[in-house]
Amino acid sequence: xxxxxxxxxxxxxxxxxxxxxxxxxxxxxxxxxxxxxxxxxxxxxxxxxxxxxxxxxxxxxxxxxxxxxxxxxxxxxxxxxxxxxxxxxxxxxxxxxxxxxxxxxxxxxxxxxxxxxxxxxxxxxxxxxxxxxxxxxxxxxxxxxxxxxxxxxxxxxxxxxxxxxxxxxxxxxxxxxxxxxxxxxxxxxxxxxxxxxxxxxxxxxxxxxxxxxxxxxxxxxxxxxxxxxxxxxxxxxx
Amino acid sequence: xxxxxxxxxxxxxxxxxxxxxxxxxxxxxxxxxxxxxxxxxxxxxxxxxxxxxxxxxxxxxxxxxxxxxxxxxxxxxxxxxxxxxxxxxxxxxxxxxxxxxxxxxxxxxxxxxxxxxxxxxxxxxxxxxxxxxxxxxxxxxxxxxxxxxxxxxxxxxxxxxxxxxxxxxxxxxxxxxxxxxxxxxxxxxxxxxxxxxxxxxxxxxxxxxxxxxxxxxxxxxxxxxxxxxxxxxxxxxxxxxxxxxxxxxxxxxxxxxxxxxxxx
Numbered sequence: 001x002x003x004x005x006x007x008x009x010x011x012x013x014x015x016x017x018x019x020x021x022x023x024x025x026x027x028x029x030x031x032x033x034x035x036x037x038x039x040x041x042x043x044x045x046x047x048x049x050x051x052x053x054x055x056x057x058x059x060x061x062x063x064x065x066x067x068x069x070x071x072x073x074x075x076x077x078x079x080x081x082x083x084x085x086x087x088x089x090x091x092x093x094x095x096x097x098x099x100x101x102x103x104x105x106x107x108x109x110x111x112x113x114x115x116x117x118x119x120x121x122x123x124x125x126x127x128x129x130x131x132x133x134x135x136x137x138x139x140x141x142x143x144x145x146x147x148x149x150x151x152x153x154x155x156x157x158x159x160x161x162x163x164x165x166x167x168x169x170x171x172x173x174x175x176x177x178x179x180x181x182x183x184x185x186x187x188x189x190x191x192x193x194x195x196x197x198x199x200x201x202x203x204x205x206x207x208x209x210x211x212x213x214x215x216x217x218x219x220x221x222x223x224x225x226x227x228x229x230x231x232x233x234x235x236x237x238x
Numbered sequence: 239x240x241x242x243x244x245x246x247x248x249x250x251x252x253x254x255x256x257x258x259x260x261x262x263x264x265x266x267x268x269x270x271x272x273x274x275x276x277x278x279x280x281x282x283x284x285x286x287x288x289x290x291x292x293x294x295x296x297x298x299x300x301x302x303x304x305x306x307x308x309x310x311x312x313x314x315x316x317x318x319x320x321x322x323x324x325x326x327x328x329x330x331x332x333x334x335x336x337x338x339x340x341x342x343x344x345x346x347x348x349x350x351x352x353x354x355x356x357x358x359x360x361x362x363x364x365x366x367x368x369x370x371x372x373x374x375x376x377x378x379x380x381x382x383x384x385x386x387x388x389x390x391x392x393x394x395x396x397x398x399x400x401x402x403x404x405x406x407x408x409x410x411x412x413x414x415x416x417x418x419x420x421x422x423x424x425x426x427x428x429x430x431x432x433x434x435x436x437x438x439x440x441x442x443x444x445x446x447x448x449x450x451x452x453x454x455x456x457x458x459x460x461x462x463x464x465x466x467x468x469x470x471x472x473x474x475x476x477x478x479x480x481x482x483x484x485x486x487x488x489x490x491x492x493x494x495x496x497x498x499x500x501x502x
Contacts, residue, residue: 005500075457075458077486214487
Protein backbone atom coordinates (compact mmCIF):
# COMPACT_ATOMS: atom_id res chain seq x y z
CA UNK A 1 0.00 0.00 0.00
CA UNK A 2 1.22 3.49 -0.85
CA UNK A 3 2.07 5.93 1.88
CA UNK A 4 -0.17 8.49 3.52
CA UNK A 5 0.29 12.13 2.69
CA UNK A 6 0.64 12.64 6.44
CA UNK A 7 3.78 10.70 7.28
CA UNK A 8 3.20 10.55 11.05
CA UNK A 9 0.02 8.56 10.37
CA UNK A 10 2.09 5.89 8.59
CA UNK A 11 4.49 5.87 11.51
CA UNK A 12 1.63 5.29 13.92
CA UNK A 13 0.21 2.43 11.86
CA UNK A 14 3.64 0.90 11.64
CA UNK A 15 4.05 1.27 15.43
CA UNK A 16 0.74 -0.58 15.91
CA UNK A 17 1.93 -3.32 13.57
CA UNK A 18 5.17 -3.65 15.56
CA UNK A 19 3.27 -3.89 18.83
CA UNK A 20 1.15 -6.76 17.48
CA UNK A 21 4.21 -8.50 16.01
CA UNK A 22 6.03 -8.25 19.35
CA UNK A 23 2.99 -9.45 21.26
CA UNK A 24 2.66 -12.37 18.86
CA UNK A 25 6.34 -13.22 19.33
CA UNK A 26 5.94 -13.27 23.11
CA UNK A 27 2.73 -15.35 22.97
CA UNK A 28 4.52 -17.85 20.70
CA UNK A 29 7.52 -18.02 23.04
CA UNK A 30 5.26 -18.47 26.07
CA UNK A 31 3.47 -21.41 24.41
CA UNK A 32 6.78 -22.99 23.39
CA UNK A 33 8.26 -22.56 26.87
CA UNK A 34 5.17 -23.96 28.61
CA UNK A 35 5.34 -27.13 26.51
CA UNK A 36 9.07 -27.42 27.26
CA UNK A 37 8.41 -26.96 30.98
CA UNK A 38 5.82 -29.73 30.78
CA UNK A 39 8.07 -32.21 28.92
CA UNK A 40 11.16 -31.50 31.01
CA UNK A 41 9.24 -31.25 34.29
CA UNK A 42 10.99 -27.93 34.77
CA UNK A 43 9.25 -25.99 37.55
CA UNK A 44 11.64 -23.06 37.42
CA UNK A 45 10.81 -22.47 33.75
CA UNK A 46 7.08 -22.83 34.49
CA UNK A 47 7.39 -20.16 37.19
CA UNK A 48 9.04 -17.76 34.71
CA UNK A 49 6.23 -18.27 32.20
CA UNK A 50 3.59 -17.48 34.82
CA UNK A 51 5.44 -14.31 35.82
CA UNK A 52 5.91 -13.20 32.20
CA UNK A 53 2.16 -13.27 31.47
CA UNK A 54 1.78 -9.80 32.98
CA UNK A 55 3.96 -8.45 30.16
CA UNK A 56 1.43 -9.62 27.53
CA UNK A 57 -1.44 -8.12 29.52
CA UNK A 58 0.41 -4.80 29.60
CA UNK A 59 0.97 -4.95 25.85
CA UNK A 60 -2.72 -5.61 25.27
CA UNK A 61 -3.53 -2.46 27.26
CA UNK A 62 -0.96 -0.56 25.22
CA UNK A 63 -2.59 -1.73 21.96
CA UNK A 64 -6.02 -0.77 23.28
CA UNK A 65 -4.94 2.71 24.29
CA UNK A 66 -3.09 3.23 21.02
CA UNK A 67 -5.98 2.09 18.81
CA UNK A 68 -8.44 4.30 20.70
CA UNK A 69 -6.04 7.20 20.14
CA UNK A 70 -5.76 6.43 16.43
CA UNK A 71 -9.53 6.15 16.05
CA UNK A 72 -10.07 9.47 17.83
CA UNK A 73 -7.32 11.47 16.17
CA UNK A 74 -7.11 10.00 12.66
CA UNK A 75 -10.70 8.95 12.05
CA UNK A 76 -9.49 6.11 9.85
CA UNK A 77 -11.59 4.70 7.01
CA UNK A 78 -11.46 1.78 4.58
CA UNK A 79 -8.36 -0.44 4.86
CA UNK A 80 -6.85 1.72 7.62
CA UNK A 81 -9.99 1.32 9.70
CA UNK A 82 -10.08 -2.43 9.17
CA UNK A 83 -6.39 -2.70 10.00
CA UNK A 84 -6.78 -0.79 13.27
CA UNK A 85 -9.91 -2.67 14.35
CA UNK A 86 -8.16 -5.89 13.33
CA UNK A 87 -5.15 -5.05 15.52
CA UNK A 88 -7.50 -4.48 18.44
CA UNK A 89 -9.12 -7.89 17.93
CA UNK A 90 -5.85 -9.73 17.34
CA UNK A 91 -4.36 -8.23 20.52
CA UNK A 92 -7.31 -9.71 22.44
CA UNK A 93 -6.70 -13.12 20.89
CA UNK A 94 -2.97 -12.94 21.66
CA UNK A 95 -3.65 -11.99 25.27
CA UNK A 96 -5.91 -15.07 25.62
CA UNK A 97 -3.30 -17.27 23.93
CA UNK A 98 -0.64 -16.13 26.40
CA UNK A 99 -3.12 -16.70 29.24
CA UNK A 100 -3.67 -20.28 28.14
CA UNK A 101 0.10 -20.80 27.89
CA UNK A 102 0.44 -19.55 31.48
CA UNK A 103 -2.34 -21.96 32.53
CA UNK A 104 -0.41 -24.83 30.95
CA UNK A 105 2.63 -23.75 32.99
CA UNK A 106 0.55 -23.62 36.21
CA UNK A 107 -0.67 -27.18 35.69
CA UNK A 108 2.88 -28.28 34.75
CA UNK A 109 3.93 -27.09 38.23
CA UNK A 110 1.32 -29.39 39.78
CA UNK A 111 2.19 -32.31 37.49
CA UNK A 112 5.84 -32.01 38.46
CA UNK A 113 4.82 -32.95 42.01
CA UNK A 114 3.21 -36.17 40.74
CA UNK A 115 4.76 -39.31 39.25
CA UNK A 116 4.89 -39.17 35.41
CA UNK A 117 2.10 -40.89 33.44
CA UNK A 118 2.49 -42.45 29.97
CA UNK A 119 0.02 -40.23 27.98
CA UNK A 120 2.29 -37.28 28.71
CA UNK A 121 3.90 -37.75 25.28
CA UNK A 122 0.69 -37.07 23.35
CA UNK A 123 0.21 -33.59 24.81
CA UNK A 124 3.44 -32.12 23.38
CA UNK A 125 2.41 -33.52 19.98
CA UNK A 126 -0.77 -31.44 20.17
CA UNK A 127 1.34 -28.54 21.42
CA UNK A 128 3.68 -28.70 18.43
CA UNK A 129 0.79 -28.75 15.98
CA UNK A 130 -0.78 -25.67 17.59
CA UNK A 131 2.61 -23.94 17.73
CA UNK A 132 3.00 -24.46 13.99
CA UNK A 133 -0.48 -23.06 13.36
CA UNK A 134 0.17 -20.06 15.60
CA UNK A 135 3.45 -19.33 13.83
CA UNK A 136 1.79 -19.53 10.41
CA UNK A 137 -1.08 -17.28 11.38
CA UNK A 138 1.27 -14.66 12.82
CA UNK A 139 3.33 -14.77 9.61
CA UNK A 140 0.09 -14.39 7.65
CA UNK A 141 -0.78 -11.37 9.80
CA UNK A 142 2.55 -9.65 9.25
CA UNK A 143 2.40 -10.34 5.48
CA UNK A 144 -1.34 -9.62 5.32
CA UNK A 145 -1.51 -12.87 3.41
CA UNK A 146 -5.06 -14.14 3.29
CA UNK A 147 -4.25 -17.40 1.44
CA UNK A 148 -1.91 -18.37 4.24
CA UNK A 149 -4.51 -17.31 6.81
CA UNK A 150 -7.08 -19.48 5.06
CA UNK A 151 -4.77 -22.51 5.22
CA UNK A 152 -4.37 -21.98 8.98
CA UNK A 153 -8.10 -21.61 9.35
CA UNK A 154 -8.66 -24.97 7.69
CA UNK A 155 -6.07 -26.71 9.87
CA UNK A 156 -8.09 -26.25 13.04
CA UNK A 157 -9.76 -29.52 12.04
CA UNK A 158 -6.48 -31.38 12.70
CA UNK A 159 -6.32 -29.84 16.17
CA UNK A 160 -9.87 -30.93 16.94
CA UNK A 161 -9.12 -34.49 15.78
CA UNK A 162 -5.93 -34.73 17.80
CA UNK A 163 -7.62 -33.28 20.88
CA UNK A 164 -10.48 -35.79 20.62
CA UNK A 165 -8.00 -38.66 20.30
CA UNK A 166 -6.14 -37.43 23.36
CA UNK A 167 -9.37 -37.08 25.32
CA UNK A 168 -10.21 -40.74 24.66
CA UNK A 169 -6.69 -41.86 25.47
CA UNK A 170 -6.75 -40.06 28.82
CA UNK A 171 -10.12 -41.60 29.73
CA UNK A 172 -8.69 -45.06 29.01
CA UNK A 173 -5.76 -44.44 31.37
CA UNK A 174 -8.07 -43.17 34.08
CA UNK A 175 -10.29 -46.22 33.80
CA UNK A 176 -7.26 -48.49 33.93
CA UNK A 177 -5.98 -47.15 37.23
CA UNK A 178 -7.68 -44.58 39.47
CA UNK A 179 -4.25 -43.35 40.59
CA UNK A 180 -3.89 -41.89 37.09
CA UNK A 181 -6.94 -39.70 37.52
CA UNK A 182 -5.22 -36.69 39.10
CA UNK A 183 -2.40 -36.32 36.54
CA UNK A 184 -4.71 -37.22 33.64
CA UNK A 185 -7.26 -34.58 34.63
CA UNK A 186 -4.46 -32.00 34.68
CA UNK A 187 -3.27 -33.20 31.28
CA UNK A 188 -6.84 -33.01 30.00
CA UNK A 189 -7.07 -29.35 31.03
CA UNK A 190 -3.67 -28.68 29.50
CA UNK A 191 -4.83 -30.25 26.24
CA UNK A 192 -8.00 -28.16 26.38
CA UNK A 193 -5.94 -25.02 26.91
CA UNK A 194 -3.78 -25.84 23.89
CA UNK A 195 -6.85 -26.63 21.80
CA UNK A 196 -8.30 -23.22 22.76
CA UNK A 197 -5.07 -21.57 21.59
CA UNK A 198 -5.76 -23.19 18.22
CA UNK A 199 -9.24 -21.62 18.24
CA UNK A 200 -7.78 -18.17 18.87
CA UNK A 201 -5.31 -18.72 16.02
CA UNK A 202 -8.38 -19.44 13.87
CA UNK A 203 -9.96 -16.19 15.05
CA UNK A 204 -6.82 -14.34 13.98
CA UNK A 205 -7.04 -16.02 10.56
CA UNK A 206 -10.62 -14.76 10.24
CA UNK A 207 -9.54 -11.25 11.23
CA UNK A 208 -6.81 -11.33 8.57
CA UNK A 209 -9.37 -12.32 5.96
CA UNK A 210 -11.59 -9.42 7.04
CA UNK A 211 -8.87 -6.81 7.07
CA UNK A 212 -7.55 -7.83 3.65
CA UNK A 213 -10.92 -8.27 1.91
CA UNK A 214 -13.33 -6.17 3.92
CA UNK A 215 -15.77 -9.06 4.10
CA UNK A 216 -16.18 -11.66 6.83
CA UNK A 217 -15.14 -15.25 6.23
CA UNK A 218 -18.51 -16.91 5.93
CA UNK A 219 -17.78 -20.42 4.66
CA UNK A 220 -18.37 -23.23 7.10
CA UNK A 221 -15.03 -24.23 8.57
CA UNK A 222 -14.22 -27.94 8.23
CA UNK A 223 -14.88 -29.39 11.66
CA UNK A 224 -12.88 -32.23 13.16
CA UNK A 225 -14.25 -34.89 15.43
CA UNK A 226 -15.59 -33.67 18.72
CA UNK A 227 -15.67 -35.09 22.22
CA UNK A 228 -19.28 -33.94 22.40
CA UNK A 229 -22.23 -35.80 20.83
CA UNK A 230 -23.82 -34.28 17.73
CA UNK A 231 -26.62 -31.90 18.70
CA UNK A 232 -30.10 -33.12 17.66
CA UNK A 233 -31.34 -31.55 14.41
CA UNK A 234 -33.40 -28.40 14.94
CA UNK A 235 -37.17 -28.86 15.07
CA UNK A 236 -37.05 -32.36 16.51
CA UNK A 237 -37.22 -33.61 20.04
CA UNK A 238 -40.81 -32.74 20.97
CA UNK B 239 -36.27 -2.99 -14.17
CA UNK B 240 -33.93 -0.03 -13.97
CA UNK B 241 -30.27 -0.53 -13.58
CA UNK B 242 -27.84 1.70 -11.79
CA UNK B 243 -24.61 3.06 -13.15
CA UNK B 244 -22.74 -0.09 -12.14
CA UNK B 245 -25.16 -2.12 -14.22
CA UNK B 246 -26.74 -3.71 -11.18
CA UNK B 247 -30.51 -3.84 -11.07
CA UNK B 248 -32.15 -1.46 -8.63
CA UNK B 249 -35.52 -2.75 -7.63
CA UNK B 250 -36.55 -0.95 -4.48
CA UNK B 251 -35.04 2.54 -4.47
CA UNK B 252 -36.82 5.21 -6.47
CA UNK B 253 -34.47 6.99 -8.82
CA UNK B 254 -34.93 10.75 -9.00
CA UNK B 255 -32.10 11.86 -11.24
CA UNK B 256 -30.54 9.82 -14.04
CA UNK B 257 -27.33 11.01 -15.68
CA UNK B 258 -26.12 9.11 -18.75
CA UNK B 259 -22.84 9.63 -20.57
CA UNK B 260 -22.55 13.20 -19.33
CA UNK B 261 -19.56 15.12 -20.66
CA UNK B 262 -18.73 18.73 -19.91
CA UNK B 263 -16.24 20.83 -21.83
CA UNK B 264 -15.01 24.26 -20.76
CA UNK B 265 -13.71 25.44 -24.14
CA UNK B 266 -11.02 22.79 -24.82
CA UNK B 267 -10.91 21.38 -21.32
CA UNK B 268 -12.74 18.10 -20.92
CA UNK B 269 -13.93 18.63 -17.34
CA UNK B 270 -16.38 15.76 -16.95
CA UNK B 271 -15.97 12.46 -18.78
CA UNK B 272 -18.83 10.09 -19.60
CA UNK B 273 -20.46 10.17 -16.20
CA UNK B 274 -23.30 7.75 -15.50
CA UNK B 275 -24.99 8.23 -12.17
CA UNK B 276 -28.36 7.47 -10.64
CA UNK B 277 -29.45 9.61 -7.72
CA UNK B 278 -32.02 8.02 -5.45
CA UNK B 279 -35.04 9.96 -4.28
CA UNK B 280 -35.19 11.05 -0.63
CA UNK B 281 -31.60 10.19 0.00
CA UNK B 282 -28.52 12.32 0.45
CA UNK B 283 -25.88 11.62 -2.17
CA UNK B 284 -22.42 12.97 -1.39
CA UNK B 285 -20.01 13.83 -4.22
CA UNK B 286 -16.41 13.65 -3.09
CA UNK B 287 -13.03 13.95 -4.78
CA UNK B 288 -9.98 16.19 -4.97
CA UNK B 289 -10.20 19.76 -6.27
CA UNK B 290 -10.78 19.87 -10.01
CA UNK B 291 -12.20 16.34 -10.13
CA UNK B 292 -15.48 17.47 -11.67
CA UNK B 293 -17.82 17.04 -8.70
CA UNK B 294 -18.98 20.67 -8.65
CA UNK B 295 -19.18 20.67 -12.45
CA UNK B 296 -21.48 17.68 -12.26
CA UNK B 297 -23.57 19.34 -9.56
CA UNK B 298 -23.98 22.46 -11.70
CA UNK B 299 -25.18 20.32 -14.63
CA UNK B 300 -28.21 19.30 -12.62
CA UNK B 301 -29.81 22.75 -12.68
CA UNK B 302 -28.06 23.94 -15.82
CA UNK B 303 -25.85 26.41 -14.02
CA UNK B 304 -23.17 25.59 -16.58
CA UNK B 305 -25.33 27.34 -19.19
CA UNK B 306 -24.16 30.59 -17.60
CA UNK B 307 -20.49 29.87 -18.26
CA UNK B 308 -19.01 31.01 -21.60
CA UNK B 309 -17.59 28.17 -23.63
CA UNK B 310 -19.21 25.49 -21.48
CA UNK B 311 -20.74 22.59 -23.40
CA UNK B 312 -22.69 19.69 -21.94
CA UNK B 313 -23.37 16.43 -23.80
CA UNK B 314 -25.22 13.31 -22.77
CA UNK B 315 -28.56 13.19 -21.02
CA UNK B 316 -29.74 14.20 -17.57
CA UNK B 317 -33.30 13.43 -16.59
CA UNK B 318 -35.25 14.28 -13.48
CA UNK B 319 -38.27 12.03 -13.04
CA UNK B 320 -37.58 10.78 -16.55
CA UNK B 321 -37.84 14.27 -18.01
CA UNK B 322 -34.80 15.44 -19.97
CA UNK B 323 -33.69 18.74 -18.43
CA UNK B 324 -31.58 19.72 -21.45
CA UNK B 325 -34.50 19.97 -23.88
CA UNK B 326 -34.28 23.16 -25.93
CA UNK B 327 -37.70 24.50 -24.99
CA UNK B 328 -37.32 23.74 -21.30
CA UNK B 329 -37.88 26.72 -18.98
CA UNK B 330 -34.63 27.00 -17.09
CA UNK B 331 -36.15 29.28 -14.44
CA UNK B 332 -38.76 26.61 -13.73
CA UNK B 333 -36.03 23.98 -13.63
CA UNK B 334 -34.11 25.97 -11.04
CA UNK B 335 -37.23 26.18 -8.91
CA UNK B 336 -37.45 22.38 -9.03
CA UNK B 337 -33.74 22.02 -8.40
CA UNK B 338 -32.66 24.42 -5.67
CA UNK B 339 -29.10 25.25 -4.81
CA UNK B 340 -27.16 26.23 -1.70
CA UNK B 341 -23.66 27.57 -2.12
CA UNK B 342 -20.39 27.35 -0.26
CA UNK B 343 -20.57 30.86 1.15
CA UNK B 344 -23.94 31.93 2.54
CA UNK B 345 -25.28 34.52 0.08
CA UNK B 346 -28.43 36.09 1.49
CA UNK B 347 -29.90 38.97 -0.52
CA UNK B 348 -29.40 42.40 1.04
CA UNK B 349 -32.99 42.30 2.16
CA UNK B 350 -34.90 41.42 5.31
CA UNK B 351 -35.01 37.84 6.57
CA UNK B 352 -38.66 37.67 5.50
CA UNK B 353 -38.01 39.01 2.01
CA UNK B 354 -35.09 36.65 1.48
CA UNK B 355 -37.40 33.68 1.90
CA UNK B 356 -40.38 35.37 0.22
CA UNK B 357 -38.36 36.25 -2.89
CA UNK B 358 -38.74 32.93 -4.71
CA UNK B 359 -42.45 32.39 -3.95
CA UNK B 360 -43.10 35.97 -5.13
CA UNK B 361 -41.37 35.70 -8.49
CA UNK B 362 -42.86 32.25 -9.12
CA UNK B 363 -46.32 33.45 -8.03
CA UNK B 364 -46.67 30.68 -5.47
CA UNK B 365 -48.70 32.72 -2.98
CA UNK B 366 -52.08 34.28 -3.78
CA UNK B 367 -52.40 36.35 -0.66
CA UNK B 368 -50.15 37.95 1.93
CA UNK B 369 -51.26 35.37 4.46
CA UNK B 370 -50.27 32.53 2.13
CA UNK B 371 -46.90 34.11 1.56
CA UNK B 372 -46.35 34.49 5.27
CA UNK B 373 -47.23 30.85 5.79
CA UNK B 374 -44.69 29.77 3.16
CA UNK B 375 -42.00 31.92 4.79
CA UNK B 376 -42.73 30.62 8.29
CA UNK B 377 -42.90 26.99 7.16
CA UNK B 378 -39.65 27.31 5.21
CA UNK B 379 -37.87 28.94 8.14
CA UNK B 380 -39.17 26.21 10.45
CA UNK B 381 -38.04 23.46 8.08
CA UNK B 382 -34.64 25.11 7.91
CA UNK B 383 -34.50 25.08 11.70
CA UNK B 384 -34.13 28.84 11.86
CA UNK B 385 -37.60 30.12 12.78
CA UNK B 386 -37.21 30.04 16.56
CA UNK B 387 -34.01 32.06 16.34
CA UNK B 388 -35.40 34.79 14.05
CA UNK B 389 -39.15 34.92 14.64
CA UNK B 390 -38.98 38.27 16.46
CA UNK B 391 -36.85 39.98 13.86
CA UNK B 392 -38.14 38.90 10.48
CA UNK B 393 -37.80 42.44 9.19
CA UNK B 394 -34.13 42.75 10.08
CA UNK B 395 -31.48 42.30 7.40
CA UNK B 396 -30.58 38.70 6.52
CA UNK B 397 -26.97 39.75 6.24
CA UNK B 398 -26.95 40.59 9.97
CA UNK B 399 -27.26 36.93 10.95
CA UNK B 400 -24.32 34.72 11.93
CA UNK B 401 -22.68 32.61 9.23
CA UNK B 402 -24.50 29.44 10.25
CA UNK B 403 -27.83 31.27 10.46
CA UNK B 404 -27.22 32.86 7.05
CA UNK B 405 -26.61 29.41 5.55
CA UNK B 406 -29.83 28.10 7.07
CA UNK B 407 -31.57 31.20 5.72
CA UNK B 408 -30.27 30.30 2.26
CA UNK B 409 -31.60 26.77 2.74
CA UNK B 410 -34.98 28.24 3.80
CA UNK B 411 -34.88 30.40 0.66
CA UNK B 412 -34.15 27.33 -1.46
CA UNK B 413 -36.99 25.27 -0.01
CA UNK B 414 -39.53 28.14 -0.12
CA UNK B 415 -40.19 27.40 -3.79
CA UNK B 416 -40.90 23.71 -3.02
CA UNK B 417 -38.03 22.19 -4.97
CA UNK B 418 -37.74 18.45 -5.50
CA UNK B 419 -33.98 18.33 -5.53
CA UNK B 420 -31.58 20.46 -3.47
CA UNK B 421 -27.98 20.83 -4.59
CA UNK B 422 -25.45 21.89 -1.99
CA UNK B 423 -21.94 22.94 -2.92
CA UNK B 424 -19.78 22.61 0.22
CA UNK B 425 -22.55 24.07 2.36
CA UNK B 426 -20.55 23.94 5.61
CA UNK B 427 -17.04 24.85 4.55
CA UNK B 428 -17.42 28.40 5.93
CA UNK B 429 -19.12 27.33 9.15
CA UNK B 430 -17.85 26.45 12.61
CA UNK B 431 -18.43 22.91 13.97
CA UNK B 432 -21.65 23.78 15.87
CA UNK B 433 -23.19 25.55 12.88
CA UNK B 434 -21.99 22.65 10.71
CA UNK B 435 -23.70 20.14 13.00
CA UNK B 436 -26.94 22.12 12.76
CA UNK B 437 -26.82 22.20 8.98
CA UNK B 438 -25.98 18.48 8.86
CA UNK B 439 -28.89 17.71 11.16
CA UNK B 440 -31.06 19.81 8.87
CA UNK B 441 -29.85 17.97 5.75
CA UNK B 442 -30.81 14.69 7.39
CA UNK B 443 -34.31 15.99 8.18
CA UNK B 444 -34.79 17.53 4.74
CA UNK B 445 -34.25 14.25 2.94
CA UNK B 446 -37.72 13.13 4.07
CA UNK B 447 -39.11 15.64 1.56
CA UNK B 448 -36.32 16.32 -0.89
CA UNK B 449 -33.60 14.59 -2.82
CA UNK B 450 -30.29 16.09 -1.77
CA UNK B 451 -26.93 16.09 -3.51
CA UNK B 452 -24.07 17.58 -1.58
CA UNK B 453 -20.53 18.29 -2.71
CA UNK B 454 -18.10 18.17 0.19
CA UNK B 455 -14.39 18.16 0.84
CA UNK B 456 -14.96 16.71 4.27
CA UNK B 457 -14.86 12.91 4.27
CA UNK B 458 -16.41 12.91 7.72
CA UNK B 459 -19.27 15.06 6.50
CA UNK B 460 -19.93 12.72 3.58
CA UNK B 461 -19.84 9.79 6.01
CA UNK B 462 -22.14 11.53 8.47
CA UNK B 463 -24.86 12.92 6.22
CA UNK B 464 -25.10 10.79 3.10
CA UNK B 465 -26.60 7.44 2.25
CA UNK B 466 -24.74 7.19 -1.07
CA UNK B 467 -21.29 8.45 -1.93
CA UNK B 468 -19.85 9.06 -5.38
CA UNK B 469 -16.10 9.51 -5.82
CA UNK B 470 -14.85 11.61 -8.75
CA UNK B 471 -11.29 11.80 -9.99
CA UNK B 472 -9.89 13.74 -12.99
CA UNK B 473 -13.36 14.25 -14.41
CA UNK B 474 -14.42 10.63 -14.11
CA UNK B 475 -16.85 9.00 -11.75
CA UNK B 476 -14.63 6.33 -10.24
CA UNK B 477 -17.02 4.65 -7.87
CA UNK B 478 -20.46 5.09 -6.40
CA UNK B 479 -21.95 3.02 -3.61
CA UNK B 480 -23.60 2.98 -0.24
CA UNK B 481 -21.71 5.38 2.01
CA UNK B 482 -21.07 2.62 4.53
CA UNK B 483 -19.45 0.46 1.88
CA UNK B 484 -17.38 3.31 0.42
CA UNK B 485 -15.92 4.15 3.83
CA UNK B 486 -15.33 0.62 5.08
CA UNK B 487 -14.55 -1.32 1.94
CA UNK B 488 -14.28 0.73 -1.26
CA UNK B 489 -13.98 -1.29 -4.47
CA UNK B 490 -11.58 0.97 -6.29
CA UNK B 491 -7.94 1.62 -5.40
CA UNK B 492 -8.29 5.32 -6.20
CA UNK B 493 -11.23 5.67 -3.82
CA UNK B 494 -9.27 3.88 -1.12
CA UNK B 495 -6.28 6.12 -1.73
CA UNK B 496 -8.32 9.30 -1.57
CA UNK B 497 -10.44 8.62 1.49
CA UNK B 498 -7.53 7.24 3.53
CA UNK B 499 -5.33 10.22 2.68
CA UNK B 500 -2.88 8.37 0.45
CA UNK B 501 -3.10 10.45 -2.68
CA UNK B 502 0.18 10.92 -4.47
